[in-house]
Amino acid sequence: MTERTGAGDSNTAVASDPADDDPRLAFIYQEAVRGLNHQQNxxxxxxxxxxxxxFATAFVNSLLGARALSDGLGLWDWIAVALLFGIGGLIVFLLWPYHKYTFRFDPEELLHHYVDGDRPLKISAMQRALALRIKADMASNWRIIQRLRVALQIALVLLLFDILAWLFAIAGV
Incomplete structure (x- = not known):
């Protein structure tokens, strides 16, 4: 269905030719958007x-640390405290607000490139261009996500070593 506006109206709608709509491009675009939503999740x-x-770090360190430090400071206590600081640094890294994620399009930019330009694009051409742009955005996002994933894994391993250090301190090893 096309929208028709008066001749004096500056916001005339650009009608898309139904023959130009390629359902394959619509499917590819929807899958690209779904992939981007998955990354955001x-x-x-x-x-x-x-x-x-x-929570786990606070719980472990308050429970085991209080018991271990009641006997004074030993080597394992210092190791556990150092591991606690390492975990804390990684948590800050994980939660630091990143502004380089790209999960959405700028509506003004879309209007400028695809509607208000010299040659407005048909919907299938827009879907094709935006699907390729989403792919580039996903690759950029993935680099950040990978760094965060590795930091989370390292923090979890450090938490295990932290638990062991506190247990060794309690045991007096």
């Missing part, structure tokens, strides 16, 4: 996991 899940890591 990954980032949100990692933030949730970082919050869980904060």
């Amino acid at each position: 990954l980032v949100e899940n990692m933030n949730t996991r970082a919050g869980s890591l904060i």
Whole structure:
């Protein structure tokens, strides 16, 4: 269905030719958007996991640390405290606000490139161009996500070593 406006109206709608709409491009575009949404969910899940890591670290260090430090400071106590600071640094890295993620398009830029330009594009051409842009955005986002994933894994390993250090301190090894 095309929209028709008066001749004096500056916001005339550009009609898309139904023959130009390629359902394959629409499908590819939808899959690209779905992939980008999946990436955004990954980032949100990692933030949730970082919050869980904060809780687990606080719980372990308050429970085991209080018991271990009641006997004074030993080598294992210092190792556990150093590991605690390492975990804390990684948590800050995980939760630091990144502004280089690209999960959305700028509407003004879309209007400028695809509608208000010299040659407005048909919907299938827009979907093709935006699907390729989403692919580039996903690659850029993935580099950040990979760094965060590695930091989370290292923090979890440090938490295990932290628990062991506190247990060794309690045991007097």
